[in-house]
Amino acid sequence: MWRAGVAGKDWDAVVIGAGVAGCVVAHALAGRGFAVLLAEREHVPRFKVCGGCLSEAALSSLRAAGLGQLTCLAAAPRLERLELAVGGRLWDLPLPGGVAVRRSHLDGELAAAAVAEGVHLVEGVRAELGPVIGNRREVRLSGGGGRRSVMASLVIAASGLGGGSLGSEAALRPRVARGSRLGAGAVLEDQDATPGTGIIRMTCGRGGYVGQVAVEGGGLVVAAALDPYLVRTGGGVGGAVTRILAASGRPLPRGLANTTWKATPRLTRAVGRAAAERVMLVGDAAGYAEPFTGEGMTWAIESALIAAPRAAEAMTRWGPAIAAGWTAEHRRRFAARHRRCRRVARIVRHPWAATAVLSVTDLIPQVTEALVRRLARAEIGS
Template identity: 40%
Template sequence: MSAPEWDVIVIGAGPAGALAAHQLVRQQLRVLLVEKRAFPRWKICGSCLNGVALKALEAAGLGHLLNELGAVPLGRIRLGLQGHQLELALPAGRSLSRGRLDLALCEAAVAAGAVLRSPCEATVAGCSPAGREVRLRSGDDVQTTSARVVLAASGLGSSALGPELPIETRISPRARIGAGCELKADVRGYGNGTIHMAIGRHGYVGLVRNEADALNLAAAFDRPHLVAAGGPAAAAAEVLAEAGFDPLPEATTSPWRATPALTRRSIPPAAKRLLLLGDAAGYVEPFTGEGMGWALVGALAVVPLVLQAQREWDHGIEREWARRHARLIGSRQRFCHGLAFALRRPGLSRAMLSAAERWPALTAPLLQHLDGANLQRITPEPCP
């Protein structure tokens, strides 16, 4: 493999992959963007962009897309727990369906000069001193191509990473299962501009209106309870009732989709000429747009390392990506992990809600976290 065909191959055209492709092609690199599914596609996601995600898009020069796509401003979050409810003002946030956001980011990457292969399934293959091979499958057609660097942004439980790679996926024994559906605009209740978060003993359900006024549901449930309840629709109905939220009979007839186990880590998040990005690098139960923030911040942070790798590759790049990912994204994921720990304990979570009701100032650290008050720490930094 003396001359790789591409400078970068990005596997997965979700927010992390598409934004990384957009940023890299603007650096005059030859970028191939590979997506398994055809656009537009619906994804299980809370459809929320918090302050971190908004600032990342602005830093990438793509903040204008949100207004053009009709993203809904989010001003409040409504929490429901054990029949008690609390509303808080959000410092920043937008709601936008993943179908429209993912397509727009992918189109921006292509407009900047990236080459898109979709639908096409990609698998990371062998490596040589010059580059990393990737197998591409479109129907019965199978090809092999190569790049100096491969970015795997292929999501949870992706088949893009073969077992021969020296990367271990560790799934938490208590990892919850994600589930979601979308209800039509004529469903009553759950007003516009507010994130509704219902918290139950065995999971939570987030609800928000998107740019089409449809009601997006994104949930996470304990696996045993999901099975015992008879599926995500019944499990969601239980959580809404526990929280004191209005029932949604429409959700019982709506098609639900589920995810693999949510909380997991890829160790390490890199191998020779391969860097893992977005959900493929690690994931925990998110909170109010955090997952989208992790994806977009990671896309910005990986760019300097990919540029360095165009000159030469050494193991220091792998170590540096693991360090950056842990500092920029791992720290925010630890925050969500701690919050999930508290919400799984009814007594502790009820005490937290009661304290927030009595002393609203206690919620300031949470709101600052969602707003990305420390964004100066997560903007792209030069390579050492």
């Protein structure tokens, strides 16, 4: 949807992607007085494959950014327990907080807050990075009834997994990890609280894991990480999810068989560089690990907030050190957290290993507490 003046205007920043990272960084930059165009290929609010579990750390980042007062956050059930089924056993672990929210509500409200701060949002428009021309970066926009080129001092790519926005910059393309799973999700409406409100029900099985959590308005978010092989041979995403739940003896939520699933590209990936000339990557676009620990939104919001002051500097006075500095800072902040998440995800691929780890926590309750705290910092989610 085009509004007048998009192409003719000299933008300080073009942000590609109105997910959590894109909205938060666009909001922060507009708040500093920059002219920001936010381009989203879908129409807002849009569905996003995600468990929707927002950690305490993410909530406090949103509050720090002046975004803590969203209506959906007030209505979202508070997370209290993790019910984890693995290797034929069930563990019931306390959670230290966080909320379960519908991504369509969260991202829709974040986009609205960005617009209220002065961001110019274009929806239904696919953006692709163009070349550097003088002291500007070109961005090509298509959809919404035409094609346009816009110029900006800086482009921030917040396009998530595989958005195809970085075509002209091969160096920024992610390397997908061997054996990486794909993500899938749906929201089932009118559930009578299965599992109970405030409980993340996580089921690990052969070929993947499935998270279920009740969200505001009586819906049930179902999100899964699945081996592509299981999806191919197990009757598609729906068949794979059903197999994992049925094998663990879990009840199948109402409507599971008839729901429409959305899937993601392969999940675990890393970039060699998180920036190039007049372009910075934030959120999943700058690297992601499997969703078992549910940290994705926390990382995305945090990366958007720490990118904002660097982006402000880059728009005022670009220099190659800015790109190198952002790559180094991003690696320093997130590489170890991605690695830890990948380690946890590797453990749950082998039910015997997960059972062994969790059995220790049975014997030594303090270990359970430490594990939950650890995972809470890692924010158990989907």
